[in-house]
Amino acid sequence: MPTPDPCDLDGFRRRVLASSAADVVARSVAAARELADLGAFITIADRARPGDGPLAGIPVAVKDNLDTHDLPTTGGTPALARSRPGRDHHAVARLRAAGAAVVGKTNLHELAFGITSNNAAYGQVRNPHDPSRTAGGSSGGSAVAVATGVVPLALGSDTGGSVRVPAAHCGLVGWRPTVGRWGSERAVPISRTRDTAGVLATTVADAALVDELVTGDPVAAAPERRLRLGVPRPGFYDDLHPEVAECVERALDRLADAGVELVETEVPGAHELDAECGFAIVFFEVARDLPAYLATLPGPERELTLADVLAGAATPDVRGALEVAASGEFTEAVYREALATRERLRAAYATALHPSGGERLDALVYPTVPLPAIPVGDDVITEHNGRREPVFQTTIRNTGPGSASGMPAVSLPAGATRAGLPIGLSLEGLPGGDSALLAVARSVEATVGGAF
Template sequence: MPSVQPTGITQVRQQVSSSSAEEVVAAAVQRARDAAGLGAFLSVAEHAESGTGPLAGVPLAVKDNLDTRDLPTTGGTPALRDSRPGRDQHAVARLRAAGAAVIGKTNLHELALGITSNNAAFGPVRNPHDTTRSAGGSSGGSAVAVATGVVPIALGTDTGGSLRVPAAHCGVVGWRPTTGRWGTGRIVPISRTRDTAGVLATSVADVALVDEIVTGQPAPAESGRPLRLGVPRTGFYDDLHPEVARCTERALERLAASGVELVEVEVAGGHALDAECGFPIVFFEVAQDLPAYLATLPGPERGLTLADVLAQVASPDVRAGLEAAASGAVTEDVYRQAMATRDRLRAAYAAALRPADAEPLDALVYPTVPLPPPPLGDDETTELNGRQVPVFLTTIRNTGPGSTAGMPAISLPAGTTGAGLPIGISLEGLPGSDTALLATARRVEAALGPVTSA
């Protein structure tokens, strides 16, 4: 089983300069096979080909709900076990064109409808820092692939926190771009309003490079002015695990010491608005979007219905969610009301980040997840501050509202617990502010310095 030894794109380029790209990629394929004990991969390429370009020789892992032309796309669910779409999702295609080699498809929470990556159909993804703990989800396999140095970059998806939660739990960087920025379609879908592909990496610089390759939009030059970050104490800082609180406050102290201006703000009603509209949007859209995706497949999966997929779902929490979606309880009228509530949520974020009576903020900053990685098997509830809390709703408490609003966000390592479990903090900006947010994240990453225990 590989140790936790992450590596970045620069280090891989150095390896390619002293060896052949084929050898570097072949070594990554072998590392992927060696990671079997962590449950990180669902399929590994027999022979991964590297191209030419800025990522020549760089191995890439892809979450198994993103279509790839040469490997299955299972969505981590039995009904799609043998599905071969024969096409690349937009980000996959752009990274291949830049020279990256897809070495395998990573494990995930079934259908990406959860945050533990405890997949009852294909097995759990285990946290490399403590294999009795969750790696987070739903992009758990991709986070583990980066955290263990199998690859320097891995693609995932994020609907309610599915890139940032495993990034925080595994001690890597997780980037959720603005919804739509990384292309649409060719993803086993949950919600067209909330889904986006994104990337996990070991540094903001690598994330920014990948984002530029995928979108063609380079990050702007960093301004010399001090950063202004909003600290939304209400809701985002409530009821934190003590070690999460310590790591977060230490991070804020470092930022302040480096000259960052920290401004107390409120996303007025943000959590209540998300609770009102987030799930109705997902339940209405997955009932439409998943069958629409199935109809585009070239194989026998083309004839599957939502009921067919549901009949084979293995994970109880995912089954409950799909049953709610299939029930038709969220009518078109309810959905329209939810989308109107979403507009109010977006307005609340805009008011916090662009206040009428003060200078605009560069980003919000908050703990990515209120608690450290929970034990594997805590699928319904887990312990927080001496009581049992719902693991799903607690884990996505901070990442969910911005996801519903379609905002870009990035999770950075902020420290570890006394037991060595990673803790993350997130930066979040308004839709379309991606390149500026990445520039902010680079400055925050530099100010935080090396990660230390709480």
């Protein structure tokens, strides 16, 4: 199996900076303004200035639920339309310190509480491969900004698949680090247990470069031994769209031909345990974490309550979710039980990846999303394998369980449908194994060759 070179910062800069840093940033700002028809941006910087450092002149975009000191952070919701936190999220600060220029804040599913990026306040984010399809969400705008070449890197956030789903639908790499690895504050929150910032890029090397800049943790070398990837057929490979199934099987065949050992495995009860605990954790925590964030804001938004945000919510499914969170249905006792169930889910992943008496696996491999990007307007129900199925639950079926467990994961391009809609392949590891997982992902990427 090919072993890629280590992350090459100089090579990255040469590839992006074809001319002066200021010119590259100016062109990126201009290109962002031309993306109105795809709905990618909420705010575009009047003048974005590159700093000094290894990323000097590299334009980046930031999802509009991550705080930026010089631009509003709206969370894509009307109640925060004028909120200026005056501070940077940790990942934003680290990229700025490396010289990157933030050219704008990207559109998202309102409050990052959905996966179609159809935001009733700021518009639908459309897929650049087919504008009649969604870009996925909730980090849809960040995905479009990278897929269209406006920026080489964009920050997003991932609670249940919100970086990986749009990466899969737009033909990109989407990196979700272990929860807490990239900091857990200065972002409009959903769930402290599940939220993490992440990055969308065109290659694993670029995503790994960002991870190293944010954390200071260099990416590990790929194992010299034969890679061992677990294939969790039960649940993760069930009821796939036929072209997703075909594409993923081709990718697995390539990996096997390259010498990767594919081990049939399972994560016992993954989807059932996720159903028991995932939403309960989110609804309990957002009712507390969102007001706590609001109280830290420097402007009048610090006086807002959950009820105020709910009253202004523009997107029907988000309003419905906030109503559930505000209802009091998810009590402390329910929450504690959900956390206990989550520990059982984490143990199931540990068993799958480190089987007792067996050789450990380097990662799990599975289709990121069971179906290609869905049509714009299919916000609640969509057609899947001849049936009408719920959009949210179907889309995050594979990304949800690991998200509830706080695990790191990366989605890679694996090819496309005959109509040209991208398909993603995910790798997932245990919490804290981020650098090793990125190294494995680089090797898999070099073999699968599904880049768009």
